[in-house]
Amino acid sequence: MKILLLGMNHRTAPVEVRERFAVAESGPLLRKLIDRPEIEEAVLLSTCNRVEVVVMTNNLDAAQHALMEFFSRELAEGALPAGKALSQLTYLRHGREAIEHVFRVASAIDSMVVGEPQILGQVKDAYRDATEVGACGAVLSRLYQRAFATAKRVKNETGIAERPVSVARVAVDLAKQIFESLEEKSALLIGAGEMIEAALVALDDHGLGHRRIANRTAAHAEELARRFGGSAHGLDELDDLLLETDVVLSCVGGDQVVLTRERVEAALASRQRGRSRPLFLIDIGVPRNIDPAVHELDSAYLYDLDDLQGVAVANVEERRRESERAQRIVIEEREHFDGWLVALQAVPTIRDLRQRAEGIRQAEVERYAGRIGLDANQREALEKLTRGIVNKVMHAPISRLRDETDREMGLARLEEVRHLFALDDMTADAAEVDVETDSLRATAKRGVTKSGSDSDSDGDHAGDLETSS
Amino acid sequence: MIVFQHMAAALYLAAGVGAILGLVLPAPKVLHGARWGLALGALAQGAAFGTLHRLEAAPALTDLGQAIGIMGWLGVLFTLALLSRFRLSGFVPPLAFVGFLSAFGATLSSSNVSSRPLAPSADVFGSIPHAHVLLASAGIAALGIAALAGFFFLLEHRSLKTRRRVSGWLSLPLPSLETLDRVNRLTLILGFPLLTLGVLTGSLWLYSSSGLLFSGSLHEAWTIIAWMIYMGLVALRFGRHQGARQAAASAVAGFSFLVFAVVGVGLVT
Numbered sequence: 001m002k003i004l005l006l007g008m009n010h011r012t013a014p015v016e017v018r019e020r021f022a023v024a025e026s027g028p029l030l031r032k033l034i035d036r037p038e039i040e041e042a043v044l045l046s047t048c049n050r051v052e053v054v055v056m057t058n059n060l061d062a063a064q065h066a067l068m069e070f071f072s073r074e075l076a077e078g079a080l081p082a083g084k085a086l087s088q089l090t091y092l093r094h095g096r097e098a099i100e101h102v103f104r105v106a107s108a109i110d111s112m113v114v115g116e117p118q119i120l121g122q123v124k125d126a127y128r129d130a131t132e133v134g135a136c137g138a139v140l141s142r143l144y145q146r147a148f149a150t151a152k153r154v155k156n157e158t159g160i161a162e163r164p165v166s167v168a169r170v171a172v173d174l175a176k177q178i179f180e181s182l183e184e185k186s187a188l189l190i191g192a193g194e195m196i197e198a199a200l201v202a203l204d205d206h207g208l209g210h211r212r213i214a215n216r217t218a219a220h221a222e223e224l225a226r227r228f229g230g231s232a233h234g235l236d237e238l239d240d241l242l243l244e245t246d247v248v249l250s251c252v253g254g255d256q257v258v259l260t261r262e263r264v265e266a267a268l269a270s271r272q273r274g275r276s277r278p279l280f281l282i283d284i285g286v287p288r289n290i291d292p293a294v295h296e297l298d299s300a301y302l303y304d305l306d307d308l309q310g311v312a313v314a315n316v317e318e319r320r321r322e323s324e325r326a327q328r329i330v331i332e333e334r335e336h337f338d339g340w341l342v343a344l345q346a347v348p349t350i351r352d353l354r355q356r357a358e359g360i361r362q363a364e365v366e367r368y369a370g371r372i373g374l375d376a377n378q379r380e381a382l383e384k385l386t387r388g389i390v391n392k393v394m395h396a397p398i399s400r401l402r403d404e405t406d407r408e409m410g411l412a413r414l415e416e417v418r419h420l421f422a423l424d425d426m427t428a429d430a431a432e433v434d435v436e437t438d439s440l441r442a443t444a445k446r447g448v449t450k451s452g453s454d455s456d457s458d459g460d461h462a463g464d465l466e467t468s469s
Numbered sequence: 470m471i472v473f474q475h476m477a478a479a480l481y482l483a484a485g486v487g488a489i490l491g492l493v494l495p496a497p498k499v500l501h502g503a504r505w506g507l508a509l510g511a512l513a514q515g516a517a518f519g520t521l522h523r524l525e526a527a528p529a530l531t532d533l534g535q536a537i538g539i540m541g542w543l544g545v546l547f548t549l550a551l552l553s554r555f556r557l558s559g560f561v562p563p564l565a566f567v568g569f570l571s572a573f574g575a576t577l578s579s580s581n582v583s584s585r586p587l588a589p590s591a592d593v594f595g596s597i598p599h600a601h602v603l604l605a606s607a608g609i610a611a612l613g614i615a616a617l618a619g620f621f622f623l624l625e626h627r628s629l630k631t632r633r634r635v636s637g638w639l640s641l642p643l644p645s646l647e648t649l650d651r652v653n654r655l656t657l658i659l660g661f662p663l664l665t666l667g668v669l670t671g672s673l674w675l676y677s678s679s680g681l682l683f684s685g686s687l688h689e690a691w692t693i694i695a696w697m698i699y700m701g702l703v704a705l706r707f708g709r710h711q712g713a714r715q716a717a718a719s720a721v722a723g724f725s726f727l728v729f730a731v732v733g734v735g736l737v738t
Contacts, residue, residue, distance in 0.1 A: 157494065176645060177629060177643075177645055177646065178645055179645055179646075179647050180648045278646055278647065299713060301629045
């Protein structure tokens with residue numbers, strides 16, 4: 001029972017490669033994956049920055065091969081980029097590394113923009129799609145439920161998603177530091193180009209009150225005002241407009257400064273009536289449209305493109321620092337999940353151990369009962385006696401096996417137990433016993449079949465999940 | 470009464486710690502709980518003052534410990550009123566600690582009642598001295614909140630002007646500049662008349678006891694200077710001559726002077 005992950009992301013492959021592997025609808029592809037005998041469960045995540053397949057398998061090598069084939073044939077449709085092997089563009093993780101990777105992705109620690117909120121929704125969609133086509137069983141369901149819980153912890157316990165990292169969000173965040181509410185504020189947009197249009201779209205999202213658009217060519221301003229709401233003005237009206245404005249956003253062509261310090265100072269002096277009314281100016285024009293000296297005025301806060309980007313970069317750095325705290329949470333959660341997985345894998349070993357002891361007991365009882373010639377009562381007494389001895393002898397090792405499976409050495413211990421008691425070679429055990437009934441042989445064979453060649457394997461044990469953990 | 474004061478101190482302390490955790494983590498539910506802690510602390514402290522006149526050996530409100538207790542309690546009440554109108558979560562930790570110190574101080578004062586002259590229980594809320602303490606305390610509490618708003622305004626203003634976030638414990642999320650300025654303005658409007666009434670009742674108290682309106686003591690002289698400074702600040706603020714930053718800085722400076730005049734001079738002399 002192993003978790004295996006194959007993926008490519010913004011670090012391993014450029015966008016022109018990633019877009020070839022992107023998946024619009026994962027359902028049919030997931031069906032193809034789980035139809036393969038080596039793959040028990042699968043989840044496919046496809047976003048603009050990553051394509052990842054997570055599977056649960058009982059045969060690691062075969063599943064790894066199957067995933068490589070799946071990537072090159074089904075996703076890339078046989079057309080890999082020239083001169084690049086798939087292994088150079090992808091990363092492969094299994095076991096604890098895979099679990100940690102899934103948790104990191106869901107928590108947005110592995111994202112291009114650390115802490116971005118979209119990825120969790122995308123992971124949830126991928127999990128839902130896999131569940132809908134029946135590709136997600138008990139193990140991956142548990143894995144993704146824990147991944148969502150981890151993401152929630154990371155969000156609540158760290159500041160990873162707190163500070164904005166896009167220029168537009170930084171500007172809105174700064175505005176909120178200045179104004180109590182943006183809804184009652186009025187914005188003055190100087191210019192009518194693409195940047196101003198984009199800003200108007202952003203303003204719609206944040207509900208900034210009244211908008212005035214001022215431009216050299218009045219017709220362009222009128223066009224924007226008609227499309228986005230607000231009023232159109234010429235640049236010659238700026239002095240009057242400043243008196244009623246709270247947020248100025250400027251992006252107008254030409255070399256000349258549109259708003260000088262003197263102009264803004266005069267406007268601020270006229271609009272202060274006992275109560276201070278701050279003015280937030282954003283200059284995204286290149287060259288700049290607003291005199292940098294405006295920032296020296298007490299009630300004026302001027303940020304140009306570099307300033308906003310500087311804040312965004314500082315916030316990215318802050319998020320990176322927070323991601324170290326987030327990583328600790330991820331490791332903690334990974335340990336919990338790994339413990340659960342190990343405990344899950346103890347179930348077949350414990351069952352085989354019991355079966356082995358019971359087989360020996362039954363065989364020995366049969367042998368001596370046949371030799372001595374016991375009556376029914378004596379036979380019953382012997383059964384009780386031997387069952388009691390077996391139960392008492394097995395109690396301590398089974399209890400410890402259960403308890404110790406939560407530890408890091410759990411898996412190794414399971415291997416040791418299987419080796420010591422020859423649980424993977426039950427037919428050989430049967431040969432050691434002189435007298436063994438046909439039913440016992442059948443039981444032993446069944447045990448071998450269920451255990452499979454891989455000691456960790458048993459897909460049928462998913463139902464034992466909760467009892468073992 | 471002491472039980473209520475202890476309860477109030479414990480609740481304020483819990484509210485202060487909770488509010489810091491709520492802001493730092495950030496954990497909105499913890500922050501919400503801290504607000505409730507502050508409100509319950511104020512209730513307990515109110516109950517303590519309510520039971521004051523029932524005590525046989527009641528400490529007078531004019532006792533410094535009790536006066537500071539009332540000042541802190543009124544400050545918390547003003548903050549609770551402001552919290553219902555503005556987003557001022559950043560105010561909860563400092564006010565909770567002020568509340569804690571005031572309740573704790575009042576506890577110490579109450580436990581030493583036998584060593585001081587006692588005020589007749591019937592006079593506790595009815596006398597001019599107590600009116601003076603109540604009015605002056607309310608004024609100082611309101612002006613204290615104005616100073617706190619001013620201090621936070623200066624921090625936020627500096628962070629915006631330097632285009633860097635303030636680091637360390639001061640990086641707690643602060644209210645917007647506009648909110649802080651409004652709180653400063655509101656509390657100045659409320660605090661200055663109360664302080665004026667406090668000064669007037671103080672003079673009346675002096676007149677009734679000595680026949681003088683001004684005895685020339687250091688405490689009186691410094692208080693009158695502080696009041697005059699505030700009068701100047703109010704004139705500047707509402708006479709369109711002062712911007713928000715200057716008003717914030719003035720509120721901090723004015724309050725520092727006032728605290729020195731009311732408490733510091735007494736301690737020094």
